[in-house]
Amino acid sequence: MNQRKFSFKTNNYGYIFLLPFFITFLALQLYPILNTLYLSFTNLSTANPQGDFIGFGNYIRLFTDKFFIQSIGNTWRIWIFNFIPQLIFAVGLAAILTRDKIRGKSFFRGVYFLPNLVTAASVGILFNVLLGWKDGSINNILVALHIIGEEAKIHFLAKPVWISSSVSVILWWMWFGHSMILFMAAMIAVPRDLYDAAAVDGANAWNSFWKITLPQIRPIMVYVLVTSLIGGLNNFDIPYVMGEGQNLGVGGPMKSILTMVMHLYNTAFTGGRQRGYGAAIAFALFIIVLIFSLIIFRVMYRGRDTENTKGV
């Protein structure tokens, strides 16, 4: 009896230790999110500082806002053209660096990861200067290597196609090393004897990569996919800095790199500060992220079920 009383009391210290975290979480994270949800039903802005309740008005407006619709397409396009090569490079390099005996393995790992560490804003400005038209170093390198002529210098930042693909390439450059590290950790954890057994059965490296490595690293694959999707759909820093620095107006030429979060920022925190409408954009974005995350999890769990039945 005494013992139980003692342990009941001490275990309740758990609540006390949780207090700072949960007070902060409720007051500074959860409350603002719920408040944002409420504000998304109002017309709060500089013109209406009180914010009148307008029902679903903001959400209906989303469907007729051509910048918002364009920003959905831009955000997906920029993310997909970065993610597909990123996944191929990350998985391929991870397989090479974990399976083969490569000299300088940790050097390569470090260098590939390097671009990820640097502030995205700095990367954006750096490439903004490097990608300049007449004076940009990348054009100068292309001319020096005789890939293009002096007159044919590419106006990277002024053409919608070029600036959008530049942003994708920069994101690929920043993130393939990061994903590679995650895949390497997952591949090292694959039990050796699986490969040994496959080798006895006559499987070559290529077969065991497809039949053993890939299925074994699927949980990490899902993790990378979901985190990259969340990050990619919330993309802001690099397109914002690249578009604005060029004085082409926020969003780049013809708004070709206007992302959803940029549209949220422009709407809620510049000009007329339409925070009610901005809040609706934030929730629309959240719903999109939620739907696609759930789809990814669904697909993964269905995959797992078939695997289990196969095992039985």
Added chain:
Amino acid sequence: MTSNNRAIKKSMAGIFTGRFFLYLFLIMLAILCFTPFYMMIINATRSTQQINLGVSLLPSKALIDNYKTMMNSLNIWRGFSNSLIIAIPSTILSGYFGALTAYAFSKFRFRGNRILFWAVLGTMMIPAQLGIVGYYQLTVKLHLIDTYWALILPTIASAATVFFLKMYIDANVDYALIEAARVDGSSEFRTFNKIVLPIAMPGIATMCILNFMFSWNNYFTPLVLLFDKNKFTLPILITLVKGTFKQNLGSQYLAVTIAVVPILIAFTIFSKYIIGGIAAGALKE
């Protein structure tokens, strides 16, 4: 015998060329990762005219001129210290309270432990941008807008830190040790500070490095919440570079160099912790 030898030689040659192209590929990719930084550093030492004329692999002599031009209109060091003033308390708060919360989840059997932990995990999936409009309104109400507090205080509740440290404390802090401290009459709070915290320190250090980098690199939240130019963090200040020295390319490169080089140095020192921390965070999922 000879034909056998020849076959072996042939396959050896095949492996050799295969390896050669593999290394060539790896090295080219490494160059691709490093070249932009190298050109940045080189161009920081060159005049605008030289940069316009073409690429160079060797530094020039305009570094001091570029520095003077830069400092005339943009005090990069103030941005540097502003970023530190935000990043250091954020790192300490997220590390300490992250460990305290993780310890509560790991070693105390109270009602709702699992549900609350799942709630913490759930918040990891919510992007920071979701509540930004509501948070902006809240900071206005609390008079925290345009202060560093608005950026520092939320770091007390860092879900990723709690998640990582719970795994770390589960694996490394023995319950018998806590029991022994209790028998010796140590208070629960003292047990955490004197026994649990030191044992969990390697894990806390890993998370602190990652949290520091996150705070240092954060651009969106400070951009929304800070208005006073004197309070701007380094990333915000860097983005002003383009407009400030319109035609002075050398100064633009130099400003970015000053922002980037400390990160490159820190990485060479802490790379093991950083890479290990990122990989461990995902593997435990």
